Amino acid sequence: MEFLDGQGLIKAIHYAAAYLETNKEEVNRLNVFPVPDGDTGTNMSLTIHSAAKNASSADGQSVEVVAKAISSGALMGARGNSGVILSQLLRGFYEGCKNRKTLSVSQLAGCMKSSADMAYKAVIKPTEGTILTVARAMGNFATANFGKYQEVDIFLEKMVEEGEKALDKTPDMLPVLKEAGVVDAGGKGLIYIYKGFLAALKGEVLAEKEMNSGDKTPKMISKSAEGADIRFLYCTEAMIQGDGDKAPMLRTKLLPMGDSMVVVGDEDIIKVHIHTNEPGKVLSQCLTYGELLDIKIENMKLQHENTLVHEESYKKQRPEKRSKYAFVAVAAGEGIEQIFRDIGVESIIKGGQTMNPSTQDFLDEIALINAEVIYLLPNNKNIILAANQAKEVSTEHIEVIPTKTIPQGISAVLAFCEEASVEENMDGFIEVINRVKTGQITFSVRGTTINKKMIKKGNIIGINDRKGITAISNSAEKAAIELLAGMVDEESELIYIYYGQDTSQKEAQKLHKKLEKIYEDQDVILQYGGQPLYYYILSVE
Numbered sequence: 407m408e409f410l411d412g413q414g415l416i417k418a419i420h421y422a423a424a425y426l427e428t429n430k431e432e433v434n435r436l437n438v439f440p441v442p443d444g445d446t447g448t449n450m451s452l453t454i455h456s457a458a459k460n461a462s463s464a465d466g467q468s469v470e471v472v473a474k475a476i477s478s479g480a481l482m483g484a485r486g487n488s489g490v491i492l493s494q495l496l497r498g499f500y501e502g503c504k505n506r507k508t509l510s511v512s513q514l515a516g517c518m519k520s521s522a523d524m525a526y527k528a529v530i531k532p533t534e535g536t537i538l539t540v541a542r543a544m545g546n547f548a549t550a551n552f553g554k555y556q557e558v559d560i561f562l563e564k565m566v567e568e569g570e571k572a573l574d575k576t577p578d579m580l581p582v583l584k585e586a587g588v589v590d591a592g593g594k595g596l597i598y599i600y601k602g603f604l605a606a607l608k609g610e611v612l613a614e615k616e617m618n619s620g621d622k623t624p625k626m627i628s629k630s631a632e633g634a635d636i637r638f639l640y641c642t643e644a645m646i647q648g649d650g651d652k653a654p655m656l657r658t659k660l661l662p663m664g665d666s667m668v669v670v671g672d673e674d675i676i677k678v679h680i681h682t683n684e685p686g687k688v689l690s691q692c693l694t695y696g697e698l699l700d701i702k703i704e705n706m707k708l709q710h711e712n713t714l715v716h717e718e719s720y721k722k723q724r725p726e727k728r729s730k731y732a733f734v735a736v737a738a739g740e741g742i743e744q745i746f747r748d749i750g751v752e753s754i755i756k757g758g759q760t761m762n763p764s765t766q767d768f769l770d771e772i773a774l775i776n777a778e779v780i781y782l783l784p785n786n787k788n789i790i791l792a793a794n795q796a797k798e799v800s801t802e803h804i805e806v807i808p809t810k811t812i813p814q815g816i817s818a819v820l821a822f823c824e825e826a827s828v829e830e831n832m833d834g835f836i837e838v839i840n841r842v843k844t845g846q847i848t849f850s851v852r853g854t855t856i857n858k859k860m861i862k863k864g865n866i867i868g869i870n871d872r873k874g875i876t877a878i879s880n881s882a883e884k885a886a887i888e889l890l891a892g893m894v895d896e897e898s899e900l901i902y903i904y905y906g907q908d909t910s911q912k913e914a915q916k917l918h919k920k921l922e923k924i925y926e927d928q929d930v931i932l933q934y935g936g937q938p939l940y941y942y943i944l945s946v947e
Contacts (some may be wrong), residue, residue, distance in 0.1 A: 407558050409509065410558050411468075412465070412471060412507070413466040414607065415472045416462065418607060419458045419461050420458045421605050421610075422603045423454045424602060425602025426454055427455070430595075431447060432594070434447040436591035438588065446591035448485075449485040450596075452764065453484050453488075456482060456483020456484075457476045460482075473500040473517075474500050474503075483764050483765070484764055487790075490792055491537055491791070492595075494525040495525045497524050498524025501520045502521065511555050514558055515548035515561075518549075528791075533580070535579030537595070539576060539590070539593065540569045540597065544568055547564070559604065562604050562607060640685045640704065641679075641702075641704040642678075642681070643677075643678060643702040645676070646675065646696045646697070646698060647674060647675065647698075648697070652695055655695075656676060663682045663684055675699075676695060685703045723774070729777045729778070732775045732777035732779075733751040733752050734772070735753070735785060735819075736757050736789055738761070738937055741933065750822075752777070753775060755768065759788075759939065768782065772804065782805070785815040787810040793806045807832070807839075811846075812904070812937075813844045817838045817839070822834075841947055842945060842946075843872065844870075844871040844943065844944065845868055845944035846869045847869075847885050847942040850866075859878060861878055866879045866885045866941070882909065883920070887924070893946045898946050900947045901928050902945035903917065906938065906939070906940050906943070907937065908941060915932065
């Protein structure tokens with residue numbers, strides 16, 4: 407194959423999604439920490455599925471059009487750090503496809519180089535021994551050797567081989583990988599993506615179950631969808647060929663027509679989602695902004711058993727009155743969610759360690775808020791990039807508070823001063839975040855060695871957010887006591903214990919009493935968190 411065309415690229419991205427979906431659990435198991443929420447494979451798979459789904463709706467006549475659809479789909483569907491970096495790799499690939507109907511070997515080389523360069527620019531402090539290293543190795547090989555090849559499939563095969571060599575070297579670049587005995591998970595996921603890409607170029611036939619693996623996005627069945635009255639009957643979606651900068655104007659026009667509205671623009675495309683009783687009027691309004699490329703209307707009352715949505719999407723409408731500010735927090739666990747609501751958080755995005763929200767999830771929630779400034783609380787280091795990407799795409803005034811843990815998020819909200827400026831509040835948030843120490847108690851899903859500590863499968867482990875795994879035990883209580891011993895110092899005043907869904911109130915109260923005796927000079931506060939997988943989340947301030 408001398409040239410790759412648009413239809414070939416559509417097939418390739420679908421094969422890539424299928425390959426990664428089939429192997430995502432292997433990628434998940436490469437997580438350095440042996441915790442039960444290794445999710446690199448899942449996040450990358452959800453991101454590439456979003457890209458493939460969007461590519462299917464593109465006019466496949468040119469690689470430029472298809473690559474743009476792939477990039478947009480990945481941007482909106484990006485989850486976790488690995489998903490966001492993957493979306494930037496695909497964005498860079500699109501940059502190399504601009505003004506091209508097909509790709510030759512030399513042009514594909516340019517795309518691969520552009521892909522790696524874009525991803526490196528997106529990461530503030532690029533780390534070698536990661537997915538970035540694998541992408542750059544493939545890009546460098548491509549630009550140095552494209553003159554030796556005529557066929558794009560043979561050329562890509564050699565690039566994949568070069569990527570695998572780089573992947574095998576990642577443990578030599580990152581000591582934590584070598585100690586854990588694994589290669590980089592993101593790099594492994596990228597190799598599977600390009601192996602799928604290569605299979606498509608070579609004309610291989612995938613098993614039907616692989617091609618139909620579909621978008622496995624974790625979702626929740628809304629109580630509204632289980633039979634409650636539905637105020638707006640039709641879920642209406644449209645994709646408009648038009649000026650993406652006019653999305654806010656269209657959003658204003660559609661606002662009185664329904665709820666659960668999302669209107670976002672991306673260069674010359676506007677995407678619309680709304681629940682309405684007047685789909686005809688919605689589409690007529692959309693037509694004034696450009697040509698309709700794709701339309702979907704579903705009767706939610708007839709199809710409520712199959713409608714999977716976030717629970718609050720049905721209940722909540724964008725308020726007419728504009729407030730000065732609003733907070734959006736990512737949280738998992740009914741207790742944690744209630745704590746955020748009690749301290750004034752406007753919206754909760756269900757997610758965290760066990761399921762990283764996508765850029766689109768943030769945009770969906772932002773669309774339901776009417777505020778001069780919207781503060782996002784990722785509450786997880788693996789979600790900050792997706793929040794930042796939502797900030798870039800949204801037309802609202804968004805500020806991302808870089809909270810990496812639930813306790814940091816709670817303390818940041820409590821530190822908010824309504825009379826202060828945005829800049830003053832952001833400075834205050836950072837100061838508070840740096841003061842909060844967080845610990846987590848969970849269990850090991852495999853045996854490994856970290857920081858010269860032997861960990862067996864099933865061990866209870868304590869993770870210090872500043873020092874890594876510092877406690878290994880056979881009980882959650884002992885691990886919590888050991889973990890806190892390395893967190894509390896003379897300046898500490900408050901110790902918070904948030905117990906999870908797998909910890910009984912009796913067990914939590916027993917730990918609370920022991921800690922009150924150990925730390926007589928500090929206030930020890932017990933609260934129900936209800937978080938999954940983590941027996942306790944501990945906070946020291």
